[in-house]
Amino acid sequence: MSENARLSDIARVNATVGLFGFGGGLTAWFFREMVERRVWLSYRQFLSGLAINQILPGPTMVNLTVFFGMRLCGPWGALVAFVCLLVPPSIAAIAIYTAYSHIPTTGLVQYAIEGVAASALGLNAATGIETIKRHRDWPTLTVAIAVFAAVAVLHISIPWVVLAIAPLSFLLFWLKGHE
Amino acid sequence: MNNTALALIGVFAPLSLVSFGGARTIIPDIETQAVSVHGWLTHREFIEMFAISRAAPGPGVTLVTLIGWKAGGWLGALVTSLAIYVPVTLIVIGASVLFRRYDIPPWSERIERAMTPIAIGLILAGVASVLKLMGGTVISYAVVGASTAIMNWRRINPLLLLAGGGAVYAVAYLLT
Numbered sequence: 360m361s362e363n364a365r366l367s368d369i370a371r372v373n374a375t376v377g378l379f380g381f382g383g384g385l386t387a388w389f390f391r392e393m394v395e396r397r398v399w400l401s402y403r404q405f406l407s408g409l410a411i412n413q414i415l416p417g418p419t420m421v422n423l424t425v426f427f428g429m430r431l432c433g434p435w436g437a438l439v440a441f442v443c444l445l446v447p448p449s450i451a452a453i454a455i456y457t458a459y460s461h462i463p464t465t466g467l468v469q470y471a472i473e474g475v476a477a478s479a480l481g482l483n484a485a486t487g488i489e490t491i492k493r494h495r496d497w498p499t500l501t502v503a504i505a506v507f508a509a510v511a512v513l514h515i516s517i518p519w520v521v522l523a524i525a526p527l528s529f530l531l532f533w534l535k536g537h538e
Numbered sequence: 539m540n541n542t543a544l545a546l547i548g549v550f551a552p553l554s555l556v557s558f559g560g561a562r563t564i565i566p567d568i569e570t571q572a573v574s575v576h577g578w579l580t581h582r583e584f585i586e587m588f589a590i591s592r593a594a595p596g597p598g599v600t601l602v603t604l605i606g607w608k609a610g611g612w613l614g615a616l617v618t619s620l621a622i623y624v625p626v627t628l629i630v631i632g633a634s635v636l637f638r639r640y641d642i643p644p645w646s647e648r649i650e651r652a653m654t655p656i657a658i659g660l661i662l663a664g665v666a667s668v669l670k671l672m673g674g675t676v677i678s679y680a681v682v683g684a685s686t687a688i689m690n691w692r693r694i695n696p697l698l699l700l701a702g703g704g705a706v707y708a709v710a711y712l713l714t
Contacts (some may be wrong), residue, residue: 361681364616368593370657373670377594377595377596378594378595378596380596381593381594381595381696381697385597388632394633395545401540403542403640404640407637407640407641407642408640409573410642410643410647410650411637411642411643412630412633413546413650414560414646414649414650414653414688415626415629415630415633415711416554416555416556416557416558416626417554417557417560417623417626417627417629417630418557418560418597418598418599418696419559419560420597421597421623421626421627422626422627422630425627425630425631425634425636426630426633428631428669429631429634429635430634434631436562436633437627437628437631439576440629440684441623443598444596445597445619445643447595447596448594448595448596448597448598448600449600449603449615449619451595452590452591452594452596452600452603452604453593453603453604453607453615455594456586456587456604456607457591458591459586460578460652463545463555465642466711467615467708467711467712468671469582470708470710471620471704471705471707471708471711472585472586472589472590472704472706472707473585473589473672473678473707474681474703474704474707474708475592475593475700475701475703475704475707475708476585476586476588476592476668476672476703477677477678477681477682477685477703477705478685478699478700478702478703478704479588479589479592479593479700480665480669480682480685481662481681481682481683481685481686481688481689481699482592482685482689482696482699482700483562483661483663483664484566484662484665484682484686485685485689485690486562487657487658487662487665487691488686488690489689490592490654490657490658491658494654494655495623495653497654497657499654500651500655501655502656502659503655503656503659503662504659505659505661506655506656506658506660506663507659507662507663509659509664510566510659510660510663510667511566511655511663511666511667512576514570516564516570516591517553517556517563517566517567517660518555518556518567519563519629519692520552520660521556521558521656522556524656525652525656526654528652528653528655528656529579529648529652531652532651532652
């Protein structure tokens with residue numbers, strides 16, 4: 360299954376996705392590279408990794424690449440995947456921000472960047488609303504509203520909210536299963 | 539190791555462990571800690587960094603790297619990135635060793651069901667907190683609302699959407 364995955368290939372795939380992947384949808388790109396093009400993994404193996412990584416904290420794409428880097432080439436595979444995926448875009452972001460701060464801050468530039476931020480908020484909101492539409496049941500709505508209220512209205516710190524509400528959420532879905 | 543570096547670790551390492559769904563789920567706490575509590579950034583700078591992290595390549599977590607860089611230079615960027623990535627990465631490596639057999643564990647779906655609404659609530663709370671930072675202007679609500687509606691209607695290229703938001707604001711500025 361993994362004999363054909365070399366460290367240099369893992370480095371190349373991750374550097375490409377990290378530096379040329381914009382605005383989400385990167386999981387699909389990893390799927391194309393690892394399953395369809397390079398045949399490092401079967402469809403089933405990829406899906407199993409995805410299922411596990413979606414329930415772990417952290418960005419799914421970063422989790423996935425570390426998970427499979429470890430699986431295919433051991434600790435070095437995980438390290439190479441991690442570094443090649445994250446270092447180039449991190450340096451790029453710092454470079455872009457530095458370049459931006461050197462632009463004379465006219466009202467126009469400040470306004471335009473706020474417009475970009477507003478659209479980015481729309482991207483986030485759309486993900487949330489899309490997910491609600493996919494699971495239209497009472498536990499999903501109850502938990503989502505409770506978390507929103509705790510964080511946005513009561514300003515409770517997120518680690519506490521997650522620790523308190525996660526068990527309640529399990530309970531609600533268990534109850535729903537027994538309806 | 540200076541005090542800023544320690545403060546950055548203290549803020550971001552715990553958030554790493556609860557970021558179910560990536561950076562966008564921990565925006566409210568990032569904002570509170572970086573802007574109000576520690577004063578590493580102004581409101582404006584937070585909005586700018588948020589915009590750049592979404593328009594630049596790579597995961598949205600680059601926002602955290604940018605904050606570290608602003609707060610403590612290159613050391614700050616390095617320390618903050620390690621704080622936000624390493625705790626989850628160790629868990630992922632553990633999971634990779636543990637689930638050698640490539641089965642989909644039967645309980646994974648149940649966990650996903652229970653954690654998904656938490657991620658939804660956190661993402662929407664993040665949208666609300668940055669909107670508030672923007673000062674509740676009519677144009678901010680209009681552009682956020684329109685972008686949300688467009689993405690729900692048809693998944694267009696996100697970069698196109700971001701450019702569109704910037705263009706609408708620029709036109710509004712020139713007209714007023």
